[in-house]
Amino acid sequence: xxxxxxxxxxxxxxxxxxxxxxxxxxxxxxxxxxxxxxxxxxxxxxxxxxxxxxxxxxxxxxxxxxxxxxxxxxxxxxxxxxxxxxxxxxxxxxxxxxxxxxxxxxxxxxxx
Amino acid sequence: xxxxxxxxxxxxxxxxxxxxxxxxxxxxxxxxxxxxxxxxxxxxxxxxxxxxxxxxxxxxxxxxxxxxxxxxxxxxxxxxxxxxxxxxxxxxxxxxxxxxxxxxxxxxxxxxx
Numbered sequence: 001x002x003x004x005x006x007x008x009x010x011x012x013x014x015x016x017x018x019x020x021x022x023x024x025x026x027x028x029x030x031x032x033x034x035x036x037x038x039x040x041x042x043x044x045x046x047x048x049x050x051x052x053x054x055x056x057x058x059x060x061x062x063x064x065x066x067x068x069x070x071x072x073x074x075x076x077x078x079x080x081x082x083x084x085x086x087x088x089x090x091x092x093x094x095x096x097x098x099x100x101x102x103x104x105x106x107x108x109x110x111x112x
Numbered sequence: 113x114x115x116x117x118x119x120x121x122x123x124x125x126x127x128x129x130x131x132x133x134x135x136x137x138x139x140x141x142x143x144x145x146x147x148x149x150x151x152x153x154x155x156x157x158x159x160x161x162x163x164x165x166x167x168x169x170x171x172x173x174x175x176x177x178x179x180x181x182x183x184x185x186x187x188x189x190x191x192x193x194x195x196x197x198x199x200x201x202x203x204x205x206x207x208x209x210x211x212x213x214x215x216x217x218x219x220x221x222x223x224x225x
Contacts, residue, residue, distance in 0.1 A: 034213050043116075043202045043216030044155070087154065093206065093213065099145065099170060100214065102154035 004088045009107040018075045020106050022088030025069050030092040033064060033071045038085045038105070047086075048073070049093070075108075083110045115139070118203050118217035125193040125224045133188040133201055133220050141207030144186035145170075145214070146178060148199040155202060161186055193224045 006022040024033070032051050036044035048055055050062040050071070061074040075082055085105040116137045125131055137144065142163045147155040147170075157170030159178040167178050175197060177189045186205075190197060200221050204214040 036214070041200075041219070041221075043204070043219050044214070046213035046215065049213055099157055099160050099168075101157070101171075102147070104152075104154045 003101075004090055004103055006086075006088050006103065006106045008104065009109070011109050011111065012078055013111055014079050015077050018078050018082070018108060018110075020073045020075075020086055020088075020108070021070060022073070023070045024088070024090045027068050027090050028092070031068075031090045032093050033062065033068075034089045034091075034093065034100075035060070035062065035073045036087045036089065036102075038087065044087060044102075078108075078110045080110050080112070082108060084108060116203055116205055116215050116217035118201075118220050120220060121218065122221050123223070125190075125222065127194060127224060129193050130189065130191050131193065132190075133203075133222075134185070135187065135203030135217060136185045137203075137205040137215070138184065139205060139207065139215065140183070141205035141215070142183070143206045144180065145204045145206070146176075146186070146188045147202045147204065148172065148197075149202060149219075150199050158188065158201075190222075193222075195224045198222060198224045 004024045012018045034049040035047045038044040048062045055062045063072045087105040089100045119134045145160040146158040149155045156172050161167045161180040164183045179187045200219045202219050203217040206214045
């Protein structure tokens with residue numbers, strides 16, 4: 001399983017764009033990159049998933065360079081409610097029993 | 113609403129007691145998982161089931177057993193609870209759908225005294 005490295009914590013202010021970068025040097029050909037968000041006392045929630053280049057949905061954008069050894073989650077105009085832990089995971093989700101390893105994630109704190 | 117349902121939400125056990133955590137999903141997912149999360153830490157995989165009828169150990173299986181009852185249900189059993197098993201337990205499922213990601217339940221907060 002590809003190991004990921006991401007910052008332990010980040011601070012931001014409301015209205016700013018936040019970019020969280022994750023490195024995954026050992027990513028395999030069939031691996032996708034998936035980001036999850038977790039609020040206290042809740043289970044992680046799927047945010048976005050991508051394989052290469054750029055993916056955008058109503059919540060975030062995911063930028064993946066050509067070598068796929070890193071990825072950046074971009075949260076536009078964050079608000080207080082975006083304060084959470086963000087996990088970057090790498091794995092092949094298309095097969096059965098894709099067991100993902102969660103690191104400690106990035107604690108994002110958004111202030112006024 | 114479609115998703116993963118876990119019961120109970122809270123439980124207090126005495127050391128040595130047994131209990132079963134229940135999990136059910138209604139998204140027709142093939143794979144299901146049990147994770148535990150300790151304070152300030154990420155999630156650690158206990159057991160998973162790639163498909164109905166199969167189960168495999170994850171990172172921290174000792175002290176637990178699982179049963180994939182059918183495609184919808186995946187239970188986690190603690191035969192003799194220990195204080196070290198005090199944690200929040202999350203069930204998740206995954207499968208082809210809108211995205212190839214996990215859908216998590218809301219968790220079971222277990223305290224062993």
